[in-house]
Amino acid sequence: MTTCSEEIIEKNKIANDFNNSEDVYKGIKNCVTFFGSARIEQNSTNCKKAEELAYNLAKQGINIVTGGGGGIMEAANKGAYNAKNAQSIGLNIIIPTEQKLNPYTTRNHTFNYFFSRKFMLVRHSSACVVFPGGYGTLDELFEIIILIQTKKLKNIKIYLYDTSFWNDLIVFLKKSLLKEKMINEKELEIFTLTDDLEFVEKDILKLFNQD
Numbered sequence: 001m002t003t004c005s006e007e008i009i010e011k012n013k014i015a016n017d018f019n020n021s022e023d024v025y026k027g028i029k030n031c032v033t034f035f036g037s038a039r040i041e042q043n044s045t046n047c048k049k050a051e052e053l054a055y056n057l058a059k060q061g062i063n064i065v066t067g068g069g070g071g072i073m074e075a076a077n078k079g080a081y082n083a084k085n086a087q088s089i090g091l092n093i094i095i096p097t098e099q100k101l102n103p104y105t106t107r108n109h110t111f112n113y114f115f116s117r118k119f120m121l122v123r124h125s126s127a128c129v130v131f132p133g134g135y136g137t138l139d140e141l142f143e144i145i146i147l148i149q150t151k152k153l154k155n156i157k158i159y160l161y162d163t164s165f166w167n168d169l170i171v172f173l174k175k176s177l178l179k180e181k182m183i184n185e186k187e188l189e190i191f192t193l194t195d196d197l198e199f200v201e202k203d204i205l206k207l208f209n210q211d
Helices: 004-025 045-059 071-083 114-122 135-149 163-178 185-189 197-207
Strands: 031-035 063-066 088-093 107-111 125-130 157-161 191-194
Touching: 004 088, 004 107, 004 114, 031 045, 031 071, 031 114, 031 135, 045 063, 045 071, 045 197, 063 071, 071 088, 088 114, 107 114, 114 125, 114 135, 125 135, 125 197, 135 157, 157 197, 163 185, 163 191, 191 197
Parallel strands: 031 063, 031 125, 063 088, 088 107, 125 157, 157 191
Antiparallel strands: none
16 A cells, blocks of 8 residues: 555656646647557668658648657657657657657657556647557557547547558457447547558648638
């Protein structure tokens, strides 16, 4: 059982996660979040694609948000950083291995807890582009899907990039969850599966040019 002082410390850490990370977003809007594996090498096709898409969006003044680590996150931050026309935001987290802040952020914050970080990664974003990734990426993806499904999060689009990677997951969702009526057809439309980043770029730009 934790002592009273330990509980206070934990509560303060949680409050700091939310309150201090809000400062990262001060004065900006039009954000898109990139998710994907921290383990992918920068010379890989997916990292190059993430960097290119982030660069193109940032050139249009769209701020890029990532988890601040390596792999896809570093590639997206690098693209935004090199565009020099938008913020490159990294929301890092304290864990024993693998995660350290990449050098391409213009604004960043380090979290204590995953749950607060996951929420703040999408709180100010109008779209998420999800590249191939492992348990962490899947955790983030399904968190967003659930928030949309339960209408706790509105007006946000999800793009799953690389159909060859995601196809087996979609088959599972259809053959297991949908078949057993644990989800419905409409809930499979929460995300868009694609290999066309030009479509993703144009579709995202439409979100910010509706006025």
